[in-house]
Amino acid sequence: MKATAGSAAVVVAFVLLAIACEMLLAALHVPFSSAVLGLLVLLGVLLARRRIDPPVDGAAHVLLTWFPLLFVPSAVGAMAYANVLAHSWLGILVALLVSTPLGVAVAATVGTRIARRLGTDS
Amino acid sequence: VIDAILWSVVTVAAYLLAQAVSRRFGDPPWLQPVATSTLMVIAILVACRVPYVRYAHATVGISFLLAPATIALAVPLYRQLAAIRRNALAVGTGIACGSLTVIVSVTLIAHALGCDDVIVRSLAPKSVTVPVAMAVSGQIGGAPALTAVFAVMSGILGAMLAPYALRFWPEHFAGIGIGTTSHGIGTARLYALSRAAAGFSGLAMGGNAILTAVFVPPLAAAVETLLAR
Numbered sequence: 022m023k024a025t026a027g028s029a030a031v032v033v034a035f036v037l038l039a040i041a042c043e044m045l046l047a048a049l050h051v052p053f054s055s056a057v058l059g060l061l062v063l064l065g066v067l068l069a070r071r072r073i074d075p076p077v078d079g080a081a082h083v084l085l086t087w088f089p090l091l092f093v094p095s096a097v098g099a100m101a102y103a104n105v106l107a108h109s110w111l112g113i114l115v116a117l118l119v120s121t122p123l124g125v126a127v128a129a130t131v132g133t134r135i136a137r138r139l140g141t142d143s
Numbered sequence: 144v145i146d147a148i149l150w151s152v153v154t155v156a157a158y159l160l161a162q163a164v165s166r167r168f169g170d171p172p173w174l175q176p177v178a179t180s181t182l183m184v185i186a187i188l189v190a191c192r193v194p195y196v197r198y199a200h201a202t203v204g205i206s207f208l209l210a211p212a213t214i215a216l217a218v219p220l221y222r223q224l225a226a227i228r229r230n231a232l233a234v235g236t237g238i239a240c241g242s243l244t245v246i247v248s249v250t251l252i253a254h255a256l257g258c259d260d261v262i263v264r265s266l267a268p269k270s271v272t273v274p275v276a277m278a279v280s281g282q283i284g285g286a287p288a289l290t291a292v293f294a295v296m297s298g299i300l301g302a303m304l305a306p307y308a309l310r311f312w313p314e315h316f317a318g319i320g321i322g323t324t325s326h327g328i329g330t331a332r333l334y335a336l337s338r339a340a341a342g343f344s345g346l347a348m349g350g351n352a353i354l355t356a357v358f359v360p361p362l363a364a365a366v367e368t369l370l371a372r
Contacts, residue, residue: 032211035211035214035215036207036208036210036211038211038214039207039210039211039214042210043210052275052278052279052281052282052356053275053278053352053356054213054272054274054275054278054352055210055274056209056210056211056212056213056214056272056274057213057272057275057348057349057352057353059210059211059213059214060213060214060216060217060220060345060349061217061349062214063214063215063217063218064217064220064221067217067218067221068221068224073218073221073222077218078218080215081215081216081217081218081219082218084208084211084212084215085212085215085216085218085219085331085334085341086334086335087208087212088212088327088328088330088331088334089158089175089176089177089302089328089331089332090154090155090158090176090177090180090205091205091206091208091209091212092177092209092273092295092298092327092328093154093157093158093177093180093181093184093202093205094154094198094199094202094203094205094206095206095273095291095292095294095295096177096178096181096292096295096296096299097181097184097185097188097195097198097199098195098199098288098291098292098295099181099185099292099295099296100185100188100189100195101194101195101196101288102288102289102292105259105262105289106292109253109257109258109259109262111256112252112253112255112256112257112258112262113253113258113262113266113293115252115256116248116249116250116252116253116256116258116266117249117266117269117293117296117297117300118300119248119249119252120244120245120248120249120252120324121245121270121297121300121301121304121324121325122300122304123244123245123248124241124242124244124245124248124270124320124323124324125241125301125304125308125320125321125323125324125325126320127237127240127241127244127320128237128238128240128241128242128244128316128319128320128323128324128347129237129241129308129311129312129316129317129319129320130312130316131233131236131237131240131241132230132233132234132236132237132238132312132315132316132319132320133233133237133312133313133316134233135232135233135236135237136230136233136313136315136316139232139233141229141230141232141233
């Protein structure tokens with residue numbers, strides 16, 4: 022999957038879709054993620070077309086490969102809260118370190134058990 | 144404009160360096176490029192005495208791409224749609240139970256360990272994608288920017304857990320676990336390990352975003368009335 026001109030155009034289309042969703046949610050005063058709304062819109066488009074065209078596939082692959090990089094500016098925000106984090110670091114650290122693996126385990130185990138009982142997951 | 148180019152280049156360079164270092168050590172779970180590059184950028188900002196606000200303003204371009212990248216998750220999700228439909232009940236129940244587990248455990252633990260009320264409220268919606276987490280946090284009296292930091296931390300933690308989750312559970316449900324708790328960062332890590340798991344993870348991330356946006360504000364209000372008695 023190479024980044025072709027078609028894929029670049031699709032990336033631009035995704036950006037425009039994100040902006041359109043953002044404007045729609047702002048106009049309706051709904052506090053929801055324009056990104057998740059856009060995901061649902063694209064899913065709807067793929068369902069209607071019943072296939073993934075190569076440029077769409079290429080664009081998605083490029084964006085998803087670089088996805089982690091895009092979180093760095095938000096993560097750097099931790100420095101603005103150095104005081105809060107330094108003051109309550111133990112509670113925050115324990116709460117995050119316990120709740121995250123616990124949530125993964127509960128969601129994955131419940132899902133696996135139900136799928137096994139119903140025999141739905143091959 | 145110079146600021147925007149400079150800090151965007153610094154961010155990308157830090158990430159590429161972090162990724163190269165991680166690859167060199169065989170991508171161990173404890174060495175997450177997001178975490179290491181973040182620390183590098185913070186060190187540079189502190190050394191140059193640049194406040195976060197200026198850096199955040201300069202890198203809005205990078206942050207803005209989060210939306211189209213999240214939209215792109217529809218592609219692996221679409222590929223898994225048949226498997227998701229077949230497992231609809233297991234998937235839905237798994238996401239709901241995982242979501243509730245995180246919300247209850249994170250708030251109880253933080254409260255028990257003496258964290259401020261604002262911190263507890265900011266932690267409650269931390270499992271979901273940053274824009275939804277921030278919106279919910281604002282609604283229930285938390286600090287949205289602090290929630291964004293907690294959300295990113297959960298994401299990094301989920302990225303660390305991803306390879307283990309794939310070993311413990313069938314890949315579909317490893318995806319459900321990681322997506323429910325670690326939104327885009329966990330899903331991005333899974334995408335590199337298993338496309339099928341990433342499809343399920345993308346669904347779980349979207350599902351939990353909806354659940355959290357709908358249920359956390361009334362839950363917070365209910366807890367408040369209980370405590371007020």
